[in-house]
Amino acid sequence: MAASGLAKWASELAKGVHGYWANGRWTPLAISARHRARLRKETLLSGGEWPYDAVRREPRTRMKGHKVDREAAIKRARTVELMEKMPQLLAEMKKRRWERKLKS
Structure with a gap:
């Protein structure tokens, strides 16, 4: 199930994690976040790799007080x-x- 769903949405997921800029406008993905999360979970549980995660930045070290x-x-x-x-x-x-x- 996950492999077929991933193959179906691979081109859309490759555009960006949450969306992408196209023609000067922000365009959200055609796949919903819930459906994307379900695909990710199924892929990881079946032992596959999920290369579509967002790049995590290190947190700012902001001083309190x-x-x-x-x-x-x-x-x-x-x-x-x-x-x-x-x-x-x-x-x-x-x-x-x-x-x-x-x-x-």
């Missing part, structure tokens, strides 16, 4: 880095202020 929580550690590290530079920055600021005061 709030952005502020994820970036808090980065901000704390940057604050520590800037605090280490603070004495040098203050000295440079005082020097610029002193030079500006001397000019006027």
